[in-house]
Amino acid sequence: MNLAVAPAWIAVDWGSSFVRAWAMSQSGQILAANSSDQGAAKLHSTQFEAVLLNLIQDWLPSTNTVKVLICGMAGSRQGWQEAAYLPIPLKLTSDLSASRVASHDSRIQVSILPGLKQLETPDVMRGEETQLLGFIQQQPDFNGVVSLPGTHNKWVRVQAQQISQFSTCMTGELFELLAEHSVLRHSLQSSDWDAPAFDAAFLATIAKPQAFMQRLFTLRARDLLQGTPKAQARAQLSGELIGLEISAMQEAGFISPTLPLAFIGSRKLCDLYLRALNLLGIEAQAYAAEHLTVQGLAAAYQELRS
Amino acid sequence: MNLAVAPAWIAVDWGSSFVRAWAMSQSGQILAANSSDQGAAKLHSTQFEAVLLNLIQDWLPSTNTVKVLICGMAGSRQGWQEAAYLPIPLKLTSDLSASRVASHDSRIQVSILPGLKQLETPDVMRGEETQLLGFIQQQPDFNGVVSLPGTHNKWVRVQAQQISQFSTCMTGELFELLAEHSVLRHSLQSSDWDAPAFDAAFLATIAKPQAFMQRLFTLRARDLLQGTPKAQARAQLSGELIGLEISAMQEAGFISPTLPLAFIGSRKLCDLYLRALNLLGIEAQAYAAEHLTVQGLAAAYQELRS
Numbered sequence: 107m108n109l110a111v112a113p114a115w116i117a118v119d120w121g122s123s124f125v126r127a128w129a130m131s132q133s134g135q136i137l138a139a140n141s142s143d144q145g146a147a148k149l150h151s152t153q154f155e156a157v158l159l160n161l162i163q164d165w166l167p168s169t170n171t172v173k174v175l176i177c178g179m180a181g182s183r184q185g186w187q188e189a190a191y192l193p194i195p196l197k198l199t200s201d202l203s204a205s206r207v208a209s210h211d212s213r214i215q216v217s218i219l220p221g222l223k224q225l226e227t228p229d230v231m232r233g234e235e236t237q238l239l240g241f242i243q244q245q246p247d248f249n250g251v252v253s254l255p256g257t258h259n260k261w262v263r264v265q266a267q268q269i270s271q272f273s274t275c276m277t278g279e280l281f282e283l284l285a286e287h288s289v290l291r292h293s294l295q296s297s298d299w300d301a302p303a304f305d306a307a308f309l310a311t312i313a314k315p316q317a318f319m320q321r322l323f324t325l326r327a328r329d330l331l332q333g334t335p336k337a338q339a340r341a342q343l344s345g346e347l348i349g350l351e352i353s354a355m356q357e358a359g360f361i362s363p364t365l366p367l368a369f370i371g372s373r374k375l376c377d378l379y380l381r382a383l384n385l386l387g388i389e390a391q392a393y394a395a396e397h398l399t400v401q402g403l404a405a406a407y408q409e410l411r412s
Numbered sequence: 413m414n415l416a417v418a419p420a421w422i423a424v425d426w427g428s429s430f431v432r433a434w435a436m437s438q439s440g441q442i443l444a445a446n447s448s449d450q451g452a453a454k455l456h457s458t459q460f461e462a463v464l465l466n467l468i469q470d471w472l473p474s475t476n477t478v479k480v481l482i483c484g485m486a487g488s489r490q491g492w493q494e495a496a497y498l499p500i501p502l503k504l505t506s507d508l509s510a511s512r513v514a515s516h517d518s519r520i521q522v523s524i525l526p527g528l529k530q531l532e533t534p535d536v537m538r539g540e541e542t543q544l545l546g547f548i549q550q551q552p553d554f555n556g557v558v559s560l561p562g563t564h565n566k567w568v569r570v571q572a573q574q575i576s577q578f579s580t581c582m583t584g585e586l587f588e589l590l591a592e593h594s595v596l597r598h599s600l601q602s603s604d605w606d607a608p609a610f611d612a613a614f615l616a617t618i619a620k621p622q623a624f625m626q627r628l629f630t631l632r633a634r635d636l637l638q639g640t641p642k643a644q645a646r647a648q649l650s651g652e653l654i655g656l657e658i659s660a661m662q663e664a665g666f667i668s669p670t671l672p673l674a675f676i677g678s679r680k681l682c683d684l685y686l687r688a689l690n691l692l693g694i695e696a697q698a699y700a701a702e703h704l705t706v707q708g709l710a711a712a713y714q715e716l717r718s
Binding site for chain 2: 183191223224225227228229230258273274275276277279280283284287288289290314315316317318319320322323324326327328330331332347350351353354355356357358
């Protein structure tokens with residue numbers, strides 16, 4: 107094997123599109139990392155073990171068994187093996203459990219962390235709970251709302267290390283569908299960005315969210331009739347969708363003057379949400395998503411061992 | 413040729429997905445009809461003439477020249493030849509024009525009807541104006557709003573045979589994208605329908621249109637957690653999108669107690685809109701779309717000749 111020190115355990119974040127693995131020391135240090143694009147959505151349940159072994163083979167001892175702890179979509183019904191959702195309210199730091207997965211290679215002992223489910227106003231998450239667990243390692247006293255923008259944005263009420271309520275907005279997926287697959291795609295292909303156009307579209311949608319359906323097609327018509335720059339139309343669509351999301355989250359109580367608000371995600375997406383909220387006079391903090399997942403997996407590993 | 417009487421002219425509705433042609437008598441009777449799936453979106457500009465000739469060859473005389481009048485996407489920038497949009501306000505029955513198209517076969521003389529453009533609140537239509545021209549042949553005194561539900565729903569203010577304002581809602585395309593290409597597709601595949609679920613989702617969206625972005629993902633979560641029937645989820649998505657559309661059209665003044673409202677479209681879609689509006693106590697009439705296009709083309713043909 108290629109590591110100077112044998113890993114105490116192995117952490118894995120297995121999302122829909124990608125899988126990332128880390129060789130971990132007993133004290134929670136990252137000894138090595140590897141990743142591939144063999145996301146859970148691309149695999150049949152019988153293929154997961156081989157993909158995992160291929161990713162971590164250089165770290166495995168010849169005789170001992172190493173524990174592997176996985177979070178994310180590998181635990182979904184269409185994944186490696188279902189790790190049933192745990193109901194909220196749930197204290198991330200003590201109410202955790204993990205499902206053992208049958209594997210054939212004797213060098214690994216695999217477990218998958220469950221996702222979370224909300225029964226009243228049905229909702230589910232899988233993977234974000236581990237990022238949140240990493241977040242509360244850094245911010246144990248956080249009492250507010252954490253938003254994790256991405257394909258399916260999660261808005262999560264966190265208090266005393268407990269998740270009490272959450273809501274999923276398909277904002278990212280809607281942007282992708284409209285920008286890449288609808289008639290608007292002809293008018294939005296640009297790698298540039300028009301910040302003032304984003305701001306104006308965001309504020310117009312906050313002021314009249316019910317006019318959303320009428321505004322969409324004008325992005326196409328403006329291009330046809332006025333040759334509107336594509337970067338402008340792209341920023342407008344983003345502003346409209348985020349406006350619709352913020353409007354929904356205000357309505358649902360996830361955004362309120364009395365609740366601290368934190369964003370976890372890519373720098374670019376977090377900046378967009380912070381900019382939008384700033385237009386409404388709402389303050390929020392952004393936290394880099396990097397390493398939060400592995401920190402969460404490390405916290406879960408310690409918790410499950412104790 | 414296969415017709416007992418030579419056609420006086422030929423009417424063509426060339427949409428994005430399909431092309432339909434009719435051999436017409438001088439008095440506006442349909443002598444024969446033909447169609448194919450060679451829609452404008454599938455063709456390069458150089459291919460249109462061959463497709464047309466293939467469709468109408470049995471109707472053509474060996475010596476004379478027959479006029480062919482086309483409406484729809486064949487006149488778009490990506491079509492056979494662009495027929496520039498006419499600006500509104502426009503009187504359908506007298507402000508019409510048509511663009512001559514260069515063709516190689518001496519047996520045909522081809523013209524394409526223009527689409528319409530609205531400069532204030534940019535919007536465009538191409539094809540619907542011909543259906544509306546057909547509609548006002550039947551309802552010359554109509555003073556109200558005509559809605560043409562489809563992929564891109566048009567809402568059109570019609571008064572004294574004039575179009576003064578219109579708005580396009582991408583409701584049909586959004587339904588298609590979400591039901592067939594988003595994560596919701598796993599929870600919506602059904603050919604059944606749940607009318608009470610449609611009603612409830614429609615009314616909930618009318619009551620709180622700003623909560624749309626929060627409601628979408630619950631369609632998926634309900635399936636995962638409660639095994640909600642897929643017909644129910646499909647009807648709910650439809651109710652939510654039409655709720656968002658009706659809410660926008662109320663806001664924009666296209667739906668008002670003082671304006672008669674007419675729907676032109678497929679029986680199934682019209683029924684859905686009438687059912688929804690009925691829940692709000694709003695009356696509307698539905699008109700079958702069939703033959704309105706050819707009636708519109710016939711009216712345009714008479715107008716252009718006179």
